[in-house]
Amino acid sequence: MADDYVRRTAITRLSVDDEQRELLEETISEWKRGCQLATDMAWGKCNAKSDVQPLAYDHVRKHTDLGSQHAILATHQAAQAITGCLERRSNGKQVSKPTFTAPTVTYDTRTMTLFDDDTVSLSTTESRVRCELALPDAADGYQRQYLDSDNWSVTETTLTARDGDYFLHIGFRRPKTDTERDAAEDGTVLGVDLGIENIAVTSTARFINGRELSHNLREFEKVRTGLQQTGTRSAHRTLEQSSGRELRYVRDVVHQASNAILNEALRYECDVIAFEDLTDIRDRTSASWGHKWAFRTLYEQVEYKAEAVGISVKQVGSAYTSQRCAECGFTAAENRRTRTEFRCVKCESEANADYNAAKNIGMRYVRRGQQSSRRTGDSQLALKSGTVTPSGGFSAHPDGFEAEVTDKPLPQRANPSG
Secondary structure, three states: OOOOEEEEEEEEEEEOOHHHHHHHHHHHHHHHHHHHHHHHHHOOOOOOHHHHHHHHHHHHHHHOOOOHHHHHHHHHHHHHHHHHHHHHHHOOOOOOOOOOOOOEEEEOOOOEEEOOOOEEEEOOOOOOEEEEEEOOOOOOOOOHHHHOOOOOEEOOEEEEEEOOEEEEEEEEEEEOOHHHHHOOOOOEEEEEEEOOOEEEEEOOOOEEEOHHHHHHHHHHHHHHHHHHHHOOHHHHHHHHHHHHHHHHHHHHHHHHHHHHHHHHHHHOOOOEEEEEOOOOHHHHHOOOHHHHHHHHHHHHHHHHHHHHOOOEEEEEOOOOOOOEOOOOOOEOHHHEOOOOEEEOOOOOOEEEHHHHHHHHHHHHHHHHHHOOOOOOOOOEEEOOOEEEOOOOOEEEOOOOOOOOOOOOOOOOOOOOOO
16 A cells, blocks of 8 residues: 655754663663564564564563563564565575664654653663754754644654764654645656766766775775784774774765765756665675665665655666666666676667666656556656656756766775774
């Protein structure tokens, strides 16, 4: 059944004291343990989400300090991870039992309460804590359109620990209007391809260079391998420092890249940003684990930044997007001559391989709208020169509109060893 709600996420930092910090850390630890216990019990036994809670709830309650509602939510989290694995397995993919290491906790309306004085009450393993929301000084910060409106109601929310701070990703929803329900997610689509040579390329020919990131990830990996082989206490401390520098560097790169993609969508007045399915991106691109983490973080950042300005972010199937000619539609492995070069063996059109893939990704979402009974099929793909429909209809941008192709350098390279 289609979702009849518009959903948005507002992110804000929490102001916490030492006692609250200790309780939140303990809750995060117990949450991860609860999710893992539920997964360990259900893995290989449950094939549906509804099976996990009755099987694992009592076990989670007995062996963790989670409250009853958080124990239920932990079983739901485990069920979601397991069913995701089962879906990938049904598509012929090899999967392993999920593990929970991310410093997060899921909250719902029973375990979290928002108050009008910009504070929030959160359940922990011992008692509730009431923390201030560290909102922007500006009264018109984007969070206000959700916090101060009776039209938006709070849904599932995620607490995340990051670099010593705590952030709430507060979920909101409101019913769709009749117009939104009839024409959901139609409009202008921006296609985005992710890769190694370029972190991201859009269907409007915005290239975000990835060579600096790739170099740095290799350097960090060399340092990490050397320190792990050394194995001394001093090497362990240096390893932790290097890992922190790597994390901060990648986040800075991803932050800039996500802003560039969002700005491109705003510049071309796009309603949807379409990415390829990230499930098996590491295998498809021969990416490192660092790249895979960067890709997923980039998608998540674009998603919450875009939602804040009313732009939807979606994933589409990735099959053959790198081999299909965006001009004539002919698909063959021979079309992708190198990592960066695409030349169609049928129509002989040539393009940057990532740019060709970005157009295919965007057009795949547009075509999917034509086949959906819930959408009008009026989507169009944003290109540098104009917009195009699946039937070949083209509309040039207004006179005087000149798209910019920029490839700004990434942040100054961090020193992995010092």
